[in-house]
């Protein structure tokens with residue numbers, strides 16, 4: 001965003017970039033051509049004690065070993081007031097302590113200084129278009145003061161900006177709130193994700209045309225949660241009252257836990273990060289009732305299946321299956337997640353506030369609701385388990401040059417279990433991991449792989465199995 005420099009004169013209140021808080025406000029002290037000097041508002045009062053030979057002061061922002069070597073470790077500011085204070089302090093050596101103000105003066109290009117809003121309502125504005133200056137510091141400041149007052153949502157015209165509260169706020173999304181927004185005109189009520197869903201729904205019904213809502217933001221911003229709120233609202237307004245059994249809207253909503261179990265994982269930034277993109281389509285009939293739904297997914301992060309870094313996790317479903325009831329763990333010949341190579345590359349196995357055993361059963365129930373049969377569910381979890389066993393295969397050098405064999409009995413066991421779970425021929429599976437087929441126009445050549453090549457082949461198979469399962 002370009003700064004509005006023509007509105008700035010000496011004495012103006014302005015915003016300037018700051019390394020620790022992004023933007024800090026202050027007063028324009030001097031304008032010299034394209035250069036500007038600003039006294040920022042974060043000056044601090046600091047007390048120091050007197051030591052006769054060296055003055056050694058530690059404050060939050062700077063260290064001084066003698067009055068001659070004063071300097072701020074955070075910014076290269078001019079410590080004018082501070083140095084003066086030391087000098088006067090030396091003249092009155094009877095004083096044992098003094099208080100001075102550490103002033104932050106910032107010298108920067110005038111083009112990087114932004115005017116500060118002066119006639120600003122206490123709680124900020126609910127629509128950014130009401131701001132006199134629409135620039136980054138102004139927008140962020142408005143969001144920050146609204147957030148302090150628990151107002152997560154702000155409009156910019158017909159775009160909704162949501163700030164992640166990182167805490168459960170059920171009253172903000174309950175049935176009462178949905179009823180409040182149902183039929184309300186856009187802008188009549190406070191900004192809310194339901195208002196966006198309502199307008200999209202109404203325009204679709206009135207205009208008879210498809211409508212879409214785009215949810216975007218960086219990882220952990222709240223896209224998945226926001227999409228769930230939108231779906232919940234649309235299911236609420238387009239629901240069939242009094243319908244028995246599994247309703248389409250229930251199926252739409254229950255698709256979320258299933259998708260999250262297979263497509264979400266803990267990352268450094270988000271304990272439930274979606275590692276894929278999705279396009280959710282909810283179909284309505286002419287009367288605005290939900291008639292069907294389709295979810296298209298794309299770009300699943302395949303590499304996570306075989307490679308994770310501490311403190312991240314692999315896809316949730318692997319941990320859920322290891323925490324399944326004992327008879328199921330036995331059926332899939334699983335055990336502790338720490339015993340599987342695809343999981344034990346990281347030291348993170350459990351998530352705070354998450355019970356994998358409980359979530360396994362919830363995922364199974366959600367699969368029932370969306371119409372995945374018991375037989376299909378069994379097949380799905382067989383593939384999940386087979387990937388864990390596949391990951392435990394290790395290879396050693398074979399007798400022939402550049403060939404590989406299974407390293408030990410443990411690897412043979414895991415290969416056998418993988419073949420059983422995938423219901424495929426053991427030798428064909430082994431062959432596919434230890435050899436590579438090269439197709440030339442004349443012939444098909446089978447070449448042995450060395451242990452490293454076999455490991456790459458193992459990981460490729462695991463990634464392909466998982467991404468095909470996810471796409472199913």
Ligand SMILES: Nc1ncnc2c1ncn2[C@@H]1O[C@H](COP(=O)(O)OP(=O)(O)OP(=O)(O)O)[C@@H](O)[C@H]1O
Nearest residue numbers: 164166167219220221222223224225270272273274
């Ligand atoms: N409206 C909300 N109310 C309460 N908590 C929220 C809300 N939005 C997000 N969160 C919290 O923030 C976390 C991250 O949000 P979410 O998973 O939706 O982010 P995301 O943008 O989808 O991230 P990614 O791109 O990594 O998938 C959630 O697990 C939840 O704890």
